[in-house]
Amino acid sequence: MKTKAFAFLVAGLALFAGPALADEQAAIDGCIAQLKKVGGPDGQSGQVVSSDFSEAGTLVMLRDAGGTVWKCIGYNDGTVGDMSVVEGMDDGGGAMAGAADEGSKTTRVEFEAGNDNASKRGKVTGDGYHDYLLGARAGQEMSVSLITEGTCYFNILPPGSNGEAIFIGSRDGNDAIGLKLPKDGDYTIRVYLMGNDKDSGQTVHYQLSMTIM
Structure with a gap:
């Protein structure tokens, strides 16, 4: 069990660094970096809160400055496979504005060897959203297609x-074809609801297809 402030995390664990602990630390650092990216001001x-090391992926539990608890699966190379809100909290000062709502998730997409595409099935509820992270280079072209029966968009x-x-x-529809990418890095494909489905807290299922060439 580890309960440390982000600012002291690396120094506190580096003293005992061995192969397994170094891998665990890399996973924790990746989860912290991802929370800072998607968690808004509180993140x-x-x-x-805790970390549970495994070669298959380290389970890291984080609590942000606003009290929201996040669950993250991190890997020994610092990448993140999944991040989602476990317990939403607001500090009363509106600090969560712009942060992920309860029920939101983040998933990293990795293409299988030899493939330039991937497809994901999922669901999104009410104010929540699902972020898919996809690494790409400047000048590549991205195509994304969303199949859904509700007022679901990306x-x-x-x-x-x-x-x-x-x-x-x-605004543009649920097919992005041959979108030329402006720079290197992680692109976020955010799936979300609008209209009555969002306002009434409906759960909408979807299939998302992604290609980079």
Whole structure:
């Protein structure tokens, strides 16, 4: 069990660094970096509640500055396979504005060897959303297609975005074809609801297809 403030995490564990612990630390660091990216203002600081190391993926529990608890699966190379809110909290000052809502998730997409595409099935409820992270290089072309029966859409956010999108599904439709990418890094494909489905807390299922060439 580890409960440490983000600022002291690396120094506290590096003293005992061995192969397994170094792998665990890399997974923790990756989860912290991902929380800072998707967690809004509250995600910039907080505590590591616990970590459970496994060669298959380390389970890391984080609590951000606003009290929201996040579950993250991190790997020994610092990448993150999944991140989701376990327990949502607001500090009363609106600090969670712009942060992920309860029920939101983040999943890293890796293409299988020899493939330039992947397909994911999922569901999204109410105010929640599901972020898919996809690494790409400047000049490559991305195509994304969403199949759904509800008022479900996706946006594409470039690396370093604070919410600004280079494709907005609710405006442009649920097919982005041959979108030329402006820079290297992780692109976020954010699936979300609008209209009555969002307002009434409906759960909508979807299939998302992604290609990079």
